[in-house]
Each structure stands twice: as structure tokens, then as C-alpha cells.
Amino acid sequence: MAIDSWVHETLYAGWGQRFLVKRELARVKSAFQDIMVFESHSHGRVLLLDGVVQITEADEFVYQEMLAHVPLLAHGAAKRVLIIGAGDGGVLRRVLQHGTTERAVMVEIDGEVIRLAREFMPGIGGDAWTDPRAEVIVGDGIDYVRQAPAASFDAVIVDSTDPIGVGEVLFTDEFYANCARLLTGRGLVVNQCGVPFMQADELRETSRRRAKSFPDVFAYVAAVPTYVGGFMTLGWAAKDAGLREVGVEEIRRRAMAAGILGTTRYWTPEIHQGAFNLPPYIAEQLSGR
Structure with missing residues (x-):
């Protein structure tokens, strides 16, 4: 396979990034998307879907920790967690780090992503794949949330591609309405x-859609080096506005009780709280300006 060639990611028109490839490990066209895994000189192994970087071994901890730990610790008593997408298994592993998690269901539409992530x-x-609390389903997340019983989960974590192609249906009014229905009180x-500096419409539109089904809609940020363009935003939609206002010391207490404190490389109680303090150029997207 190719050695010392460059892979160019062109997520935005006129601007992108590139990786020097040490070794190409897999290149597969699944029923849903083009998948590539390669070993880079700078970021360890890298997973691309349709030419867009999804995860690298070097900085995956930033995104995965913030996507999993923030909602679960804000809730404080989440026992049943639904994960949509996240076929690499990183979110599932972080969710299962919480001793409070009794059941974690992961629904990934593309089984090839799971297979390649597990192999390479x-x-x-x-060990998340074999944890007895985990149920991994290769299937359509839209159908799953449509059919899930009411009040059957405490938290939903969506780790999808951008709202184009296979990921587009995870940003619809119907999807968020079904999420609200299957969630507990x-x-x-x-x-x-x-990345709102380059994708402002994404945060603005998803916030508008989530607000139709949830009383508390906001966002928080994480600095993921390979998600180029500034802060990555993580959308937040809750039935209880108080979940976003939990103080640092209470978050610390919950993290200690859940077995998370001291295990992370990015998340801390202070980062948790500070991530909701948005720069004005991001905050204005929440109001649709």
C-alpha cells in the first residue's frame, strides 16, 4: 500500500488539511460511504469517511470525553444511554466508564465502520465491545428512535457525520421529537x-429544530485539533434547564462517584462548566442571528 503519500481533507471549499501517510491500512466502499484507515506520521491511525476526518488516535480523547462525560455527569443519574453512530467505539467506551451506567445501546448504520475500527x-x-452492559446494533438509528418505547433512556448521544449524506436524517424535526419522547423526565x-466558524448554518439550524422539542437548547465547545476551523460545538437539548447549571464542585463529586475523576486527558470539572461559556460569534448562532 501507499507509503509517504499525502491525504488531503477538503471539508471546506478553498481550505483543508493534509496528512503524510506512513501506511494505508484499509480502503473500503461500503453500502453507505467511502471508508479509509491509514497510519499517519503525526496523529497515529486516522479514520476518514467520504474523505473527511472522523477520528485520529492522537486527539480522539478530546471529542469522545466531552461528548460522553458532559451529558452523563450533568444528568448525574443516567442509567440507560442510547448512542447513535459512534461506530469507532470511543463514545461507548467512555459511557461504560461510568459506574452508574446499567445499559448502553449503540446503533451504527454502517457495520463496516465497526469492523474496521475494531481491526485497525x-x-x-x-473492552467496550464485550462489556455485558453494551448492546451494539448495526442498523438505522432513525428507525430505532422511532420505535423505542417512551421514557426508555436517560440520555441520547449522537455522534454522526455532518448533515449531508448518511448523517442528514439525524438532524431532522422528527428525529429530535422522537428523542424527546424516548427520554425520561x-x-x-x-x-x-x-465548527461554527466555518459551519454556522449547522449550529443555527439544529438549534432551531431542537427547540421545537426541548425547552433548554444550548451548545458547548471542545477544542479538537483535527476538526479544523476553531472550536467544535456540541449541541445540547434538555428537558431540565437545571442540568446545564450544575456547579463545579457538584460535578466533581459526581465524577468521583461515577469513577471518572482522574481518568481523563481533556475533561475536568472546570472544563465542563467553562465549555458552556460561549464566545459571542458562537452564541449568536443559537439565537438564529
Whole structure:
């Protein structure tokens, strides 16, 4: 396979990034998308879907920790967690780190993503794949949330591609309405909402759609180096506005009780609280300006 060639990611018109490839590990066209896994000189192994970077071994901890730990610790008592997408297994592994998690269901539409991640990036998912609390389903997340019983989950975590192609249906009014229905009384849903400096429409539109089904709609940020363009935003939609206002010391106490404190490389109680303090150029997207 190719050695010392460049892979160019062109997520935005006129601007992108590139990786020097040490070794190409897999290139597959699944029923849904083009998948590539390669070993880079700078970021370890890298997973691309349709030419867009999804995860690298070097910085995956930033995105995965913030996507999983923030909603679960804000809730404080989430026992049943639904994960949509996240076929690399990283979110599943973080959710299962919480001793409070009794059941974690992961629904990934593309089984090839799971297969390739387990084969070539085994450290991302770790032992999550065989944890008895985990149920991994290769299937359509839209159908799953449509059919799930009411109040059957405490939290929903959506780790999808951007709202184009296979990921587009995870940003619709129907999807968020079904998430609200299947969540318990203090339930919440988080999802990636892109890099607002370059993708302002994504955060603005998803916020508008989520507000139709949830009383508390906001966003929080994480600095993921390979998601170029500034802060990555994670959309937040909760039935209880108080979940977003939990103080640092209470978050610390919950993290200690859940077994998370001291295990992370990016998330801390202070980062957790500070992530909701948005720069004005991001905050204005929540109001549709």
C-alpha cells in the first residue's frame, strides 16, 4: 500500500488539511460511504469517511470525553444511554466508564465502520465491545428512535457525520421529537454541530429544530485539533434547564462517584462548566442571528 503519500481533507471549499501517510491500512466502499484507515506520521491511525476526518488516535480523547462525560455527569443519574453512530467505539467506551451506567445501546448504520475500527484502531473502543452492559446494533438509528418505547433512556448521544449524506436524517424535526419522547423526565440529547466558524448554518439550524422539542437548547465547545476551523460545538437539548447549571464542585463529586475523576486527558470539572461559556460569534448562532 501507499507509503509517504499525502491525504488531503477538503471539508471546506478553498481550505483543508493534509496528512503524510506512513501506511494505508484499509480502503473500503461500503453500502453507505467511502471508508479509509491509514497510519499517519503525526496523529497515529486516522479514520476518514467520504474523505473527511472522523477520528485520529492522537486527539480522539478530546471529542469522545466531552461528548460522553458532559451529558452523563450533568444528568448525574443516567442509567440507560442510547448512542447513535459512534461506530469507532470511543463514545461507548467512555459511557461504560461510568459506574452508574446499567445499559448502553449503540446503533451504527454502517457495520463496516465497526469492523474496521475494531481491526485497525482497537484501542479506541477497548473492552467496550464485550462489556455485558453494551448492546451494539448495526442498523438505522432513525428507525430505532422511532420505535423505542417512551421514557426508555436517560440520555441520547449522537455522534454522526455532518448533515449531508448518511448523517442528514439525524438532524431532522422528527428525529429530535422522537428523542424527546424516548427520554425520561430529566433526559437530554447531545450531538455534534460542526465548527461554527466555518459551519454556522449547522449550529443555527439544529438549534432551531431542537427547540421545537426541548425547552433548554444550548451548545458547548471542545477544542479538537483535527476538526479544523476553531472550536467544535456540541449541541445540547434538555428537558431540565437545571442540568446545564450544575456547579463545579457538584460535578466533581459526581465524577468521583461515577469513577471518572482522574481518568481523563481533556475533561475536568472546570472544563465542563467553562465549555458552556460561549464566545459571542458562537452564541449568536443559537439565537438564529
